[in-house]
Amino acid sequence: MKVLIVHNHYGGYAIGGEAMVMKAEAELLRLHGHEVSLYERTNAEIEMRNLLGKIKAFCSISWSREGYRDVANEIRRLKPDIIHVHNYKFLLSPSIFGAAKDLGVPTVLTLHNYRLACPNGQFLRNGRICEDCLRGFPYRMLFYRCSSQNVIKNAAQFYLFWGTRRKKMLTPWVDAYIALSEFGKSRFVDVGLPFEKVFVKPNFIEEPLTVPESSNVNGGAIFIGRLSKEKGVDVLIDAWRGINYPLKVVGNGPLFPLLCQHNGSQVEFAGGLSHKVVIDQIAKADFLVFPSVGYEGFGLTLIEAMALGKPVIATDLGPRREMVRDGYNGFLYAPNDVQALRAKVRMMIENADLREMMGRNAREFYRTHYTPEINYKQLVHIYQKAITFNKMH
Numbered sequence: 388m389k390v391l392i393v394h395n396h397y398g399g400y401a402i403g404g405e406a407m408v409m410k411a412e413a414e415l416l417r418l419h420g421h422e423v424s425l426y427e428r429t430n431a432e433i434e435m436r437n438l439l440g441k442i443k444a445f446c447s448i449s450w451s452r453e454g455y456r457d458v459a460n461e462i463r464r465l466k467p468d469i470i471h472v473h474n475y476k477f478l479l480s481p482s483i484f485g486a487a488k489d490l491g492v493p494t495v496l497t498l499h500n501y502r503l504a505c506p507n508g509q510f511l512r513n514g515r516i517c518e519d520c521l522r523g524f525p526y527r528m529l530f531y532r533c534s535s536q537n538v539i540k541n542a543a544q545f546y547l548f549w550g551t552r553r554k555k556m557l558t559p560w561v562d563a564y565i566a567l568s569e570f571g572k573s574r575f576v577d578v579g580l581p582f583e584k585v586f587v588k589p590n591f592i593e594e595p596l597t598v599p600e601s602s603n604v605n606g607g608a609i610f611i612g613r614l615s616k617e618k619g620v621d622v623l624i625d626a627w628r629g630i631n632y633p634l635k636v637v638g639n640g641p642l643f644p645l646l647c648q649h650n651g652s653q654v655e656f657a658g659g660l661s662h663k664v665v666i667d668q669i670a671k672a673d674f675l676v677f678p679s680v681g682y683e684g685f686g687l688t689l690i691e692a693m694a695l696g697k698p699v700i701a702t703d704l705g706p707r708r709e710m711v712r713d714g715y716n717g718f719l720y721a722p723n724d725v726q727a728l729r730a731k732v733r734m735m736i737e738n739a740d741l742r743e744m745m746g747r748n749a750r751e752f753y754r755t756h757y758t759p760e761i762n763y764k765q766l767v768h769i770y771q772k773a774i775t776f777n778k779m780h
Contacts, residue, residue: 388422390468392473395476415763448546484560493777496561502547504578510574525552556579591690592694618680630653666695674735689710697749698748
């Protein structure tokens with residue numbers, strides 16, 4: 388099968404979560420004998436344009452003639468059997484699906500976030516869950532600036548969201564959507580996507596190079612993520628007061644100065660680390676804490692911890708319940724509940740045998756849900772369904 392993978396990077400070509408998944412899937416397809424081509428653009432190109440060029444790019448956010456033309460040219464040149472889009476915001480725009488449809492090529496869109504259902508893609512406003520735009524009109528986002536405090540960027544998000552909703556969530560052009568969880572699928576179906584076109588396929592990770600024989604390595608707890616309100620790291624630091632157990636905080640973000648002032652002696656701020664070092668730090672830890680107060684699309688760090696045989700403490704929100712089975716491979720707790728988080732942490736610390744058992748279960752959960760081989764079968768099945776839908780319409 389000849390696959391054209393399309394991705395619009397948010398800025399530069401730096402590897403973010405979506406780009407990592409995109410490249411991992413491309414390599415997975417190649418390993419199974421498929422011919423894979425990548426077409427990548429970046430929003431950094433917009434910043435390099437003059438004022439007129441930037442205005443033109445803004446006006447083309449919901450349907451770009453340039454994006455249509457460029458992807459159409461790639462289709463004619465490569466003659467793919469299917470096109471898999473990971474992101475089209477802002478430069479390429481939804482017009483790329485129109486190009487594929489006009490040239491008779493089936494398309495698949497991975498829904499890495501909730502952008503088709505929520506303008507900021509997170510269902511968050513001021514650090515709290517917000518679903519006001521799920522079924523209603525999204526004009527309130529212009530007032531609340533849910534996507535960005537920058538007026539122009541916020542307006543751009545609204546323009547893209549409203550334009551996409553007016554185009555019936557791209558359903559006339561997209562043959563299959565990939566949601567990362569059953570929870571995500573339910574939200575997209577609620578907003579109008581056809582149930583039969585939305586398929587659940589989580590992300591995957593490669594088998595870790597080394598898997599500890601025991602999760603009871605006395606390495607403390609670890610948090611990995613952006614140090615910002617929506618990640619719940621402030622709740623975590625608050626809950627850690629009075630806990631005599633090491634916590635390593637990996638990441639950078641706007642809350643860094645404030646958190647450093649209030650942390651206890653058991654909390655170590657490691658800053659940003661390379662992915663390789665992060666994996667090594669997870670392997671040395673006893674368990675991972677995932678205190679995000681948002682739904683999240685999919686937490687890669689959760690399955691990284693599971694693959695390494697580490698149990699997880701996570702907020703009971705969004706797709707986490709599908710990934711963390713309370714008492715089996717980790718613990719769940721109510722978001723923003725400091726006392727509940729502290730209680731779960733103490734249970735994990737004080738019960739080494741339980742922690743080790745949950746670590747083994749976490750490892751097994753990874754092996755049965757998130758390996759490359761399982762993911763490949765799911766992906767090819769979705770491609771086949773997309774080709775069938777395309778022929779029918």
